[in-house]
Amino acid sequence: MNWRLAALRNGFQDATAYRLEFLFEVLGSAFVPAAIQWVLWYAMFKIGGAHEIAGMNYSDMVQYTLVSLLFTQIRGGDHDFELQEMIRTGQLSNYLLRPVSVVEFVYIRGMAPKLLIAGVCLTLGMSVGLFFGMSPVRIMGAMLMALIGNVLHYQIGAALSTTAFLWEEAYSFLMVKNMLVSLLSGELIPLNLFPKNMQWMWKITPFYLYVFGPTQYALGHWTHTYFLEQLAWSCVWLAAGWAFIKFTWSLGMGRYLSHGG
Amino acid sequence: MLGFDPFQRPIEFRRKIALVMGQKAQLWWDLPAVDAFDLLRAIYDIPTPIYKERLHTLATLLDVTKHLNTQIRRLSLGERMKMELIGALIHWPNVIFLDEPTIGLDILAAHKLREFLKEFNRLEKATIILTSHNMEDIEKLCSRVLIMRTGEIIYDGTANGLTEKGECRLRVRLMQSPTVDELAHVTGLAPSAIFLQNKGPEAAAGDDDEDDHKPIFFTLKYDNIVAILQKIMTTYTIINMGIEEPSLENVIQRLFQ
Amino acid sequence: MKLVQYARIYGIQVKNNWVREAVYRVNFLTAMATDVIWIGVELLLFTVIYANVPVLAGWTKPQVYFFLGIFFSSDALFTTFFQRNFWNFSDLVNKGELDILLTKPVHPLFLALSRWINITAIFNIALGLGIAIQFANPAGFAGGWKWLLVAAWLLIGMTTQILLRFAFSIWVFWTERSWAISRLYYQFFQFATKPDTMYPKAIRYLILTALPFAFISSIPARALLHGLKWSEYANVGGVLLAFFFLNAILWQTGLRRYQSASS
Incomplete structure (x- = not known):
């Protein structure tokens, strides 16, 4: 258990050693997606003169944008790229000698700053939310879902990074995953803007549980029962992700070790 | 040095020097050494016959002729260092700066490398400037030793001195x-x-x-x-x-x- | 002759990259797939939006698709010749590999920025152009000899990206964690993925001057579809020139700092 705490502390120190850059990154990753969203709403409603789109008016859209920001900050983290790089360069061998799971170690190290951000976002969301009459229970629940989403995202990345055992350029898979996530998680647009016949696109991936789900619940667009149902789904995805990692890593490791590392 | 001011880095000066760093590679990881040397040939504008002759000489001296067409990443650390040296010497520099050339090499490879440097120095009369923490490098190779401590020279003389x-x-x-x-x-x-x-x-x-x-x-x-x-x-x-x-x-x- | 020598060096870089890429044939497919998916995601975003509104800030759906086509090919042009070199730029300085480049009798920046050429990305230039051609007619692009203008605007788009990327990378001389600034580049780069007229005034002003991400594809697409005002042409020229000189100064000071630190 001890090494997990150590990894957490190490990851945290690593991320915040250069405070200015850390702040830069957080602000950059918050400001730009929000600005892009706002631009779209601005173009649609203010320049285009629309009143209601997919049942949402301008202020609904802006609300969605602001609240989704809280969860956009939690999702992702690019530590799966680190895994891929370790496999590719053979650094993985260093970790195999230690009595810890590489996949877990890299995750804990990488998610440390996200935990801090999650804490800040939670406090911010609850205090500002209170002012606008948003239920703190909902925000806490939404944050829980976003954190599960963070694990899910890494699980998928960790499984995909095993392609590095086979190919030099496995990061392409991770890039593709991130691109799909950027649209299908709902951080760019609310997913209910998808026309009816295209809704299946985001429903078949777990990505909507990262940002869209939490935002909808926090804003009160999802009922408690529907939220719990979705939370159950995210646990199913977690289990599937865990099995996926087990499978791909045992395959990859077998290959790695038989090739002499 | 050589009548130039190194901080100005004039082109003619750069043609006459070479830099080899034990921990930093200039060769391409994914390519055979010859391809990287080919690029250096173009950079230093070396006529092809002369280039071929030099490559042959250096590869023979260092005993790596058969590895020239192997991807760098498939070579051992010692062989890689030898390739780095060939890359650094292919334009026949007058002054060669070596920064920790034997770092990470096994005893045998380090010994061979030193033998080569001695031989090249004897044949070509090029000045070799070596910075190293490895005393063997210095005892075996250097005719003049400068010892620096926080930017100050605290010894200047022979290794035997x-x-x-x-x-x-x-x-x-x-x-x-x-x-x-x-x-x-x-x-x-x-x-x-x-x-x-x-x-x-x-x-x-x-x-x-x-x-x-x-x-x-x-x-x-x-x-x-x-x-x-x-x-x-x-x-x-x-x-x-x-x-x-x-x-x-x-x-x-x-x-x- | 200097130019001939540089051309010869570049030729060998191309050859070497070709050899290198031939080793990783899978890379060819994955790189292509990555970009196709990326293009797909951007097209999908606008498809979803245009399912809800007919016109967006004066842009019809085919016009936005035409814009995206121009954007992809201009970006692929940059990817082909420069992307990876900029990725490695911070390593060059942090790991001291620049030391070696500085001892070579050619310009160190030429060597640093010509080392990696992503030959497979040429496919993506074609793909972007394909999209632009597909939607040229419904978007109202005249075509004919004006396709020559497309080539010129693509080059301007690429030049903009080089100058901007350089200005974001150069800080590696001053801070150890310049990747944070590089990442900021990619955040801002998002602004290039939408036509500039969609943006509120302040942002629009920003991406036309201090951070001219609009020159990558927005300005080219607008120029091709409707033509620009003379003041806009002058702005493009002026801003790019200013960036060029800014970069030159940053490079000189950075290099001086690097040399005094490492020697």
Whole structure:
């Protein structure tokens, strides 16, 4: 258990050693997606003169944008790229000698700053939310879902990074995953803007549980029962992700070790 | 140097120098060495026949002809370093800067590399400037040694000059704790040849324990050992003693103390 | 002749990259797939939006698709010749590999920025152009000899990206964690993925001047579809020139700092 705490502390120190850059990154990753969203709403409603789109008016859209920001900050983290790089360069061998799971170690190290951000976002969301009459229970629940989403995202990345055992350029898979996530998680647009016949696109991936789900619940667009149902789904995805990692890593490791590392 | 100001980096100056760094590679990881050399040929504008001849000479000297078409990443560390050297020498520089060339190499590979550098230096009369923490590199290769400490040169001379022939280090522990001057007076040696270990403030405080008997080092000629010992024994009581061969490493350690 | 020598060096870089890429044939497919998915995601975003509104800030759906086509090919042009070199730029300085480049008798930046050429990305230039051609007619692009203008605007788009990317990378001389600034580049780069007229005034002003991400594809697409005002042409020229000189100064000071630190 001890090494997990150590990894957490190490990851945290690593991320915040250069405070200015850390702040830069957080602000950059918050400001730009929000600005892009706002631009779209601005173009649609203010320049285009629309009143209601997919049942949402301008202020609904802006609300969605602001609240989704809280969860956009939690999702992702690019530590799966680190895994891929370790496999590719053979650094993985260093970790195999230690009595810890590489996949877990890299995750804990990488998610440390996200935990801090999650804490800040939670406090911010609850205090500002209170002012606008948003239920703190909902925000806490939404944050829980976003954190599960963070694990899910890494699980998928960790499984995909095993392609590095086979190919030099496995990061392409991770890039593709991130691109799909950027649209299908709902951080760019609310997913209910998808026309009816295209809704299946985001429903078949777990990505909507990262940002869209939490935002909808926090804003009160999802009922408690529907939220719990979705939370159950995210646990199913977690289990599937865990099995996926087990499978791909045992395959990859077998290959790695038989090739002499 | 070479009549140029290195900080201006004029093109003509750059044509005449080469830089090899043990930890930084200029060759392409995914390509055979020849392809990287081909690029260097273009960069230094070397006519093809001359290039071929040089490559042949260097590859033969370093014994890597059969590896020229192997991807760099498939080579061993030693072979890779040899390729780096070929890459650095292909334009026949007048001055070669080597930064830790044997770092991470096994003893055999390091030995071969040194042999090659010696041979190249003898054949081509190129100046080789070597920075290294490996004493063997320096003892085996360098005719002139500069020792730097925080930007200041604290030694300038031959490697042999640091360890004169027939010189050794005498280590003595005494019952008493004399000062350097007292010892110099008794033995007739220069104070600079005498070194008291740990002559810090706590030793001066004179606590009555083992710390009182710190070793004292004398740098002297082998022939003088007996005479000096006799002189010491007239005044002090020796607890124990020993004679050490001064390797360059020791000498430099001493310079830094 | 200097130019001939540089051309010869570049030729060998191309050859070497070709050899290198031939080793990783899978890379060819994955790189292509990555970009196709990326293009797909961007097209999908606008498809979803245009399912809800007919016109967006004066841009019809085919016009936005045409814009995206121009954007992809201009970006692929940059990817082909420069992307990876900029990725490695911070390593060059942090790991001291620049030391070696500085001892070579050619411009160190030329060597640093010509080392990696992503030959497979040429496919993506074609793909972007394909999209632009597909939607040229419904978007109202005249075509004919004006396709030559497309080539010119693509080059301007690429030049903009080089100058911007350089200005974001150069800080590696001053801070150890310049990747944070590089990442900021990619955040801002998002602004290039939408036509500039969609943006509120302040942002629009920003991406036309201090951070001219609009020059990558927005300005080219607008120029091709409707033509620009003279003041806009002058702005493009002026801003790019200013960036060029800014970069030159940053490079000189950075290099001086690097040399005094490492020697």
